[in-house]
Amino acid sequence: MENICTNQPFMILMQTSKAIQDQIREDMAKNNLTITEFSVLEVLFHKGKQTIQQLANSVLISSGSMTYVIDKLEQKALLQRNACPDDRRVIHVTLTDDGMDVMNKIMPEHEAFVEFTFDALNSNEAKNLVQLLKKVRKRVEN
Secondary structure, X not given: OOOOOOOHHXXXXXXXXXXXXXXXXXXXXXXXXXXXHHHHHHHHHHHOOEEHHHHHHHHOOOHHHHHHHHHHHHHOOOEEEEEOOXXXXXXXXXXXXXXXXXXXHHHHHHHXXXXXXXXXXXXXXXXXXXXXXXXXXXHHHO
């Protein structure tokens, strides 16, 4: 006998998340990036210099996994690591000029995709969706 999830909001949320991630994954593959690599570059593009731990927290992966992703992006010459002059234990990560060029190319298309996706909602629906998702997240985090 097959077990079927009967919680429709959960199923729709998971299916929607997968559809969005699949589209982003496909878009990023055209730029020779994984979705995680893009996420790291996006944080650096918007926030500037970050520590490895800050990046890991933003992208929601472990520091060990983040080091691997940073290694890959460094090999592609899209970012660089710099030792913090005040604390030798801290490494800062920044976009290179090539990384900035790639993000300046990618971000307009990505932002247009996000805008198009959520344009399906009017402003009240978007506000309600945010409130409802925060409510569910709060339940899970407690």
